[in-house]
Amino acid sequence: MSRDVAVLGAGMHPWGKWGRSFIEYGTIAARTALEDAGVDWRDVQSIVGADTVRGGYPGYVAGATFAKALGWQGARVTSVYAACASGAQAINTARTQILSGLADVVLVVGADAAPKGFFRPAGGDRQDDPDWLRFRVLGATNPAYFGLYARRRMAVHGDTLEDFAQVKVKNAASGALNPYARYRKTVTADEVAASAVVADPLRLLDICATSDGAAALVLSSMDFARRHGQPDPVRIRAVSTVTPQFPQTVLDLPDIATDSAAAVEPPGRTFRASIAHAAYEEAGIGPEELSLAEVYDLSTALELQWYEDLGLCAAGEGAKLLREGATSPGGRVPVNSSGGLASFGEAVPAQAIAQVCELAWQLRGTAGERQVAGARAGITANQGLFGHGSAVVAVR
Template identity: 70%
Template sequence: MGAHDVAVLGVGMHPWGKWGRNFVEYGVAAARDALRDAGIDWSQVQFVSGADTMRNGYPGYVSGATFAQALGWNGARVASSYAACASGVTAIEAARTRILAGLCDVALVVGADTTPKGFLAPNAGDRPTDPDWLRFRLIGATNPTYFALAARRRMDLYGATSTDFAKVKVKNATNGLANPNARYKKAVTVEDILASPVVADPLHLLEICATSDGGAALVLTSMEYAKKLGKAPVRVAAVSTVTPSYPNTIIDLPDIATDSSAVVAPPDFRFKASIAHAAYEEAGVGPEDLSLAEVYDLSTALELDWYEDIGICGAGDAEKLLNDGATHIGGRIPVNPSGGLACFGEAVPAQAIAQVCEITWQLRGQATGRQVEGATTGITANQGLFGHGSSVLLTT
């Protein structure tokens, strides 16, 4: 057992979909499931760590207090975290840190979202200092646009094909058939995918994740508390929230449009690759120790990038790993046995927590119909907007 281990005593989810209700309902349902799973009463929770949503008004900005109020004020301390897609892991880290500091024994982590139809776009209004707003307004780069740019990069660098990308969706759609919390439970073929409309070349409609409603929650405790209850829980061995490490001067150069002497080569560094590796370093394990992974497949092509970023294959080898069946259930290193975003869509503050729920069920042997046999170690990985790392490494 590592010095930084905390116990995952309970996990819970509200199924993903387009339910059109208040996000708080989803979070409360997931929280109650997690408390029931842990065998813990709400009155025993000492700290509530909420993952924020920006789409649901003030209650979404103070989600820790929002969920605490909805469950019934019990005097617990609260915190609320926002880190876009990484919000759930930032909330997990707040709870883990408090437990490791000896300031509490029982923490509840909750994230939930209600999303609009269509793409996730910045809030209304002029915000010229917001790079996300600028990306949408000045160059028209909606999320599917930059997913497509990343896909085109794989094609140019490594010879990836549209069929390779489609096979990722086929795999994940098959996995999601057995997941009761998944929104989409329909098997698809490569032909189905390539016949669906092109959204942003080369990506088709069935290769880009939807926006969803949903919720997820965890009960985290100290290892000592879990032992007192006679539990042998799944353990959080590491959490990574790393940021990029390249110098800002590469972005903020003077007179870059007219002064050619200011041009410099970009750094030979991939931010996404650092996310999981920081977790490996903290836990003292490596990618070779993994039983499975849950990664943020915003598009089919981005899942292939993650194979390389989490270190389960070398640069340019992701397509071979996929085509050899290594990332399928039953393969050497199953990826997204939950079905991933392909089957869930994005409920942003809940997503990183949901990844931890899936790994926990897998390590417990409770992922009926999609179980990775003998799973002992799993990792999650996603990336929040504006340089937020998000990775949790869990072990039995």
């Protein structure tokens, strides 16, 4: 049985700091995706919204919020939150509805209006919240966390500041060609090196910004796509949202010595690699068959880690792959042809959807100046809080 669903339409609202409501951004992205698909809003049977925790109550019920903004027409509504994986979870929810026969055509929307500066815990003081504790007790803001990742790569694999800078140079060059990107300016390695240190060793240009933005997809069954005049659409073949596998660390179990949950063997791969492995297994392809990848480059160093976790190279060889030009435009497997978060900034509920928009345009061959020649298969990847991560495989 095929698990493919068709990507009929993709749409976005440009990223930036516009000072308006996430509802406005999401509605524009949704209408753009519907127009791209050639589907009337009244024919959509379900809408799945990726929630934002920064939009008040409307942000917590994003599905209904966008349905109302587009005009109540009786569609099923669902709202999903999964930190940075919210958009992919929304795609997976839509895919499940389609494959189960609950809906033939589903609209997926994610949008955010980000605060100035880096993200901080939402909802006030919560002393039992690990995220709150990370910020308030350890002082480990997101940039500090990214800096620790970078230092580890330098210590373990010998990565250099120049390697990190070249990731930014590569992504900025692609972002300069993307009309939806917030930052559309090429940069040099010297400019990265000259930018302010934020969390040693990372500079300002090594770290993604926070942004307003939105993305939307129109997904359908393959039968609907054929009836709609699209016999060979881009297809989502796999969505991985697996959890990590680690030994039980709760110390107050009644009998931790004999409890089977405490005896889980550590995995042979990292959490991020496990996400990718599950996606490859479901899609029936391997990393050697990829034409491109879109990854969550919260920092330049983290992009190098994704190369290894996606199986594009062996552990410790991410910087080598970059230096060889394999992940650059025209390389063996371009990474972040959209420009990545380096060019967009982070709009949490929208970004995983935006990654799939880029795959859709690339696999259609409609990505313009940043087109990856002969693109046939792509993967997205991101990691969020508390074991939330995702990878989506799309093919043509």
